[in-house]
Amino acid sequence: MRQTFDKEQFQKDLLQWYEKEKRDLPWRRTSNPYYIWVSEIMLQQTRVDTVIPYYLKFIERFPTMESLAEADEEELLKLWEGLGYYSRVRNLQTGVREVVEHYGSEVPKTRKEISSLKGIGPYTAGAILSIAYNLPEHAVDGNVMRVYSRLFEIPDDISKPKTKKIFDELVTKTISHEDPSSFNQAIMELGAVVCTPRNPHCLLCPVQEHCVAYASGTPLDYPVKKGKTKVRKVDIFPFVLQDEYGRYLMRKRPSEGLLANMWEFPYVERASEDLTDPQQQIEKQLKVKIKTEQTYEPYKHIFSHIHWNIYATNGRIHDSNEIEETETMKFFTVEEMKALPMAVPVQVLFKQLLDGIIL
DNA sequence: AATCCGGGGGC
DNA sequence: GCCCCAGGATT
CATH class of the missing domain: 3.90.79.10 (Nucleoside Triphosphate Pyrophosphohydrolase)
Known part of the structure; x- marks a missing residue:
């Protein structure tokens, strides 16, 4: 690990950068938990540029949870066509129906309750709670693991499920309690546009001075990931x-x-x-x-x-x-x-x- | 813990 | 080709 980490300065540097540089994305123009939810499901393993047109079509056709709850599966799949991982949209509808029926059409505000909804795992739970409700919940995705693995030179293999706990705890310890929504989005934004996998733009990084890997000249050694896929x-x-x-x-x-x-x-x-x-x-x-x-x-x-x-x-x-x-x-x-x-x-x-x- | 589940973009 | 993407469900 490291000896010193100035959490307050880190948050400040990150949030100032985010406020100035953040991309104008459709789901950043709303705090409607349902819209945030839709965007987070679409963004699972899927790039921002791919998602945008699908997101716009989807919320235009299903502007409310009630409208989605009533939809036919064939129409849902047609709207999702080409996006991949088609079980996502079925699970989304199942989850939305649960909210309409059991939560009075209000997306729950606790990790326990929101995690019980179909299709909402640890990441999406934290993303909705932080982004829509501004709660200080961790939302650890691939971007976050890459950024934090470099910030702290985490040697653990991120492809192992057990490793995720390390990152959950790191985020919980370092998240801004003044603006959890911007904080989580800022980490992801940083991972998407600056702290990228192959060619990180360390010279443009707002938290460069907080990064152990940068100081060691080892950003490309992180995250550590083994795993091989047979086809x-x-x-x-x-x-x-x-x-x-x-x-x-x-x-x-x-x-x-x-x-x-x-x-x-x-x-x-x-x-x-x-x-x-x-x-x-x-x-x-x-x-x-x-x-x-x-x-x-x-x-x-x-x-x-x-x-x-x-x-x-x-x-x-x-x-x-x-x-x-x-x-x-x-x-x-x-x-x-x-x-x-x-x-x-x-x-x-x-x-x-x-x-x-x-x- | 390991496998299944899409499709596309960047290098 | 290979890697990775705002992951979750199932076994």
Whole structure:
């Protein structure tokens, strides 16, 4: 650790910088706890620039918790389309419903209560309590861990859950009690624009003189993070199938797991060693005979933990009566398809279809 | 404690 | 390619 840390001066330097340099972001123009909540959920593992348009659309469509509580899941997913981590929006609605029903539509003000809401973990709880209610609660995200690990040269591996406690305590000890809202946002802002992972702008840093790593010339050694991610590689064979009326067959994904409840063109998966014919597989699965017409240019889609290599085929079903339509397997016109929530790798095909590359 | 869960941007 | 992003739920 260190011998001296001037907490008051640190807070002052940080807050003065923040007041002068903070970005003008939509959720910084409100103190409505519900709006702060929406923004914090969207910002989980997602960059500010990505979130802005989604946030504006979302609060325009759902300006109150009551309006969100009543929404259909399909419309929620459509608004969230492209943002990723789709369970976030379902959990948000679940949490909002709890507040409407059990808290008289008032977002609770204690960590215990707010943490009990679906989708609100330790970070988001602290963020809402501090930003919306100006309570001195820690809100430790990746930015905060990076900034504090450099300020104090914390050697612990931040990928280990146990390490988070160290940062919770550091923030609790150093947070401004005069302006917790600005303090927490200022630390995150600092991490986002100055104390960045690869190329920190230490010469522009308002708290440079408080930073042990800077004094040692070691900012790039922090935060300490091990962890390695294995990626699975999977070959995906989607079939873009039309019936005799020109409608397309779409399938709704299961309610749990990857891309839950989103729509897709029916596909079969194949491990790279597997030599079975995808067309035979899909025909067996759908119990229809298919006449294939064209193949799409193969493309890939990278999730954080899975790599999809996608080989799509266009084809026709002679008689749509052969397919038994269900809630999760239906024919749609192109216009109807525009309302369906589809993940990005599915949209790639849909866009090509709209552009008439494959008809 | 480890794994699952999207997608994009920066280097 | 690799890393990381205003993380949380599940196992």
